Amino acid sequence: MDNIPSTPTSLAAKKAPQIFRPFTWLMPHRVILIGLVIYLISLLINKLDWYWIEEYQDDILIGLWRTLVLLVTTFVTGFILAIPIGLVQVTGPKYLARLAQSFCSVIRGTPLLLQIWLIYYGIGSIFPEIEWLRDSFLWPYLTDAWPYAFLALTLSVAAYEGEIMRGAFAGVPKGELEAAKAFGMSPFKILTRIWLPRAIQRSLPVIGGEVILQLKATPLVATITLIDTYAVFSKIRQETYIVYEPLLFMTGIYLILAGIIALIFNRLEKKNEAH
Amino acid sequence: MFIDYQSMSIWELLAFNAPGWGGTLLKGLALSLEIAILGFLIGLLIGIFGALGKLSKNIISRDLWACYTTAVRAIPELVLILLIYFALPSALNSLLNAIGFEEIEINAFIAGVLVISFVQGAYATEVIRSAMMAIPTGQIEAAHAFAMPKFKILYRISLPAMLPHALPGLSNLWLIATKDTALLAVVGFTELTLAARQAAGSTKEQLLFLSVAGLLYLIISLLSDVFFKHLIRRANKGQMHG
Numbered sequence: 429m430d431n432i433p434s435t436p437t438s439l440a441a442k443k444a445p446q447i448f449r450p451f452t453w454l455m456p457h458r459v460i461l462i463g464l465v466i467y468l469i470s471l472l473i474n475k476l477d478w479y480w481i482e483e484y485q486d487d488i489l490i491g492l493w494r495t496l497v498l499l500v501t502t503f504v505t506g507f508i509l510a511i512p513i514g515l516v517q518v519t520g521p522k523y524l525a526r527l528a529q530s531f532c533s534v535i536r537g538t539p540l541l542l543q544i545w546l547i548y549y550g551i552g553s554i555f556p557e558i559e560w561l562r563d564s565f566l567w568p569y570l571t572d573a574w575p576y577a578f579l580a581l582t583l584s585v586a587a588y589e590g591e592i593m594r595g596a597f598a599g600v601p602k603g604e605l606e607a608a609k610a611f612g613m614s615p616f617k618i619l620t621r622i623w624l625p626r627a628i629q630r631s632l633p634v635i636g637g638e639v640i641l642q643l644k645a646t647p648l649v650a651t652i653t654l655i656d657t658y659a660v661f662s663k664i665r666q667e668t669y670i671v672y673e674p675l676l677f678m679t680g681i682y683l684i685l686a687g688i689i690a691l692i693f694n695r696l697e698k699k700n701e702a703h
Numbered sequence: 704m705f706i707d708y709q710s711m712s713i714w715e716l717l718a719f720n721a722p723g724w725g726g727t728l729l730k731g732l733a734l735s736l737e738i739a740i741l742g743f744l745i746g747l748l749i750g751i752f753g754a755l756g757k758l759s760k761n762i763i764s765r766d767l768w769a770c771y772t773t774a775v776r777a778i779p780e781l782v783l784i785l786l787i788y789f790a791l792p793s794a795l796n797s798l799l800n801a802i803g804f805e806e807i808e809i810n811a812f813i814a815g816v817l818v819i820s821f822v823q824g825a826y827a828t829e830v831i832r833s834a835m836m837a838i839p840t841g842q843i844e845a846a847h848a849f850a851m852p853k854f855k856i857l858y859r860i861s862l863p864a865m866l867p868h869a870l871p872g873l874s875n876l877w878l879i880a881t882k883d884t885a886l887l888a889v890v891g892f893t894e895l896t897l898a899a900r901q902a903a904g905s906t907k908e909q910l911l912f913l914s915v916a917g918l919l920y921l922i923i924s925l926l927s928d929v930f931f932k933h934l935i936r937r938a939n940k941g942q943m944h945g
Binding site for chain 1: 762763766774776777778779780781782785786789790793878881882883884885886888889896899900903907909910913914916917920921923924925
């Protein structure tokens with residue numbers, strides 16, 4: 429979506445609604461809409477069954493914690509992997525660029541659910557056949573779902589972010605890199621001081637969206653027996669036979685998490701704005 | 704009946720007819736593609752209305768469409784699938800009961816299409832909106848000056864003019880649609896991913912079947928890539944590159 433060319437006028441039009449002005453919330457139709465939403469929510473709170481929340485409080489919190497840990501660890505690890513993946517596609521050598529490119533298209537061309545299953549059921553089915561592995565200290569980890577979920581989600585981040593970083597590295601103005609070179613900076617220093625920070629700064633708005641996409645991807649690990657937020661609510665639904673309430677509550681949780689992520693990245697963006 | 708899968712070769716396992724599972728996989732692939740195509744097209748339609756709604760002067764429609772796109776982009780697809788799969792049919796039927804109509808049955812296929820188009824619609828709204836904003840205002844003004852009716856401006860000027868700008872985003876959306884169909888496996892709809900999982904479970908050849916399914920998805924994505932690149936090149940033929 430980032431290759432859509434935009435004229436200066438359309439850019440101005442695009443930016444206008446994004447400025448946050450508190451008083452725009454007090455426009456009459458918005459007051460009515462907000463009132464309607466509050467009425468609906470109070471209706472939901474009063475009319476529906478919420479007694480289960482207290483009972484499952486601890487489970488929900490543990491699930492939430494797991495979702496967040498999974499989100500943060502996989503995104504950070506994946507992003508660290510994405511930097512070289514993006515970089516080699518810009519700098520070469522050619523065979524490494526080709527390799528990174530095909531890695532990206534394989535991961536981006538197949539559904540994440542299939543990748544998770546392939547890693548958990550597919551690769552996981554090979555390990556028991558290796559004799560020495562069963563006696564090694566690794567075995568307890570390999571029978572757990574965590575490493576597989578972590579690997580699948582990390583690889584996914586690496587591929588999607590690698591693609592974004594490729595564009596970001598290529599988009600840093602050549603003059604800045606040449607100036608750094610003229611100052612006698614070593615290539616490594618140019619990368620860590622100029623190229624990488626500028627690339628990350630330029631791609632921050634996109635990365636914020638990607639973190640939310642990753643949040644939306646985490647429930648998939650529930651299909652390989654990991655008890656995250658999604659799985660906790662599935663359990664609640666099965667045990668209490670309540671259909672709607674847990675679903676609505678879970679939807680609310682994900683909406684709030686996405687909102688928090690968006691806010692954090694808005695802050696980051698403002699702080700690191702280019703001049 | 705007991706079938707000795709362990710002694711079968713890869714080609715026997717993947718054979719089209721019954722002890723082989725190739726037919727099941729291809730049937731799953733066909734279902735995945737049908738849902739993806741329908742979802743993509745309906746999503747495109749929603750996207751056109753959404754883009755018009757978001758660009759209109761009516762602030763209420765702007766806010767409502769903004770709520771829709773924000774919500775879809777924040778709620779996990781898996782949760783949306785649960786909502787539409789389980790909650791929507793019963794809600795719809797109780798509504799139909801209340802106004803005195805007969806209950807309808809929403810089968811898995813329709814629910815799947817609904818989910819995919821609902822998600823696609825939100826993303827398509829954003830793609831088409833920014834593509835429409837890239838149309839030089841002079842072209843729309845010229846159409847107004849010719850006293851073209853609104854609808855005619857839409858299909859004669861706005862839609863054709865925004866297409867080159869929207870195509871890269873739309874090709875991305877199509878790939879998302881094909882991949883999102885895999886999520887229907889979670890609610891027990893036998894599309895390609897679940898078909899592969901069933902084959903893998905029955906034959907104990909996990910790696911083989913899941914990899915084959917992955918390969919099929921990959922082929923689809925690579926073919927679509929070539930197709931859309933061709934379309935983009937064609938659409939950009941008359942464009943100036945400054």
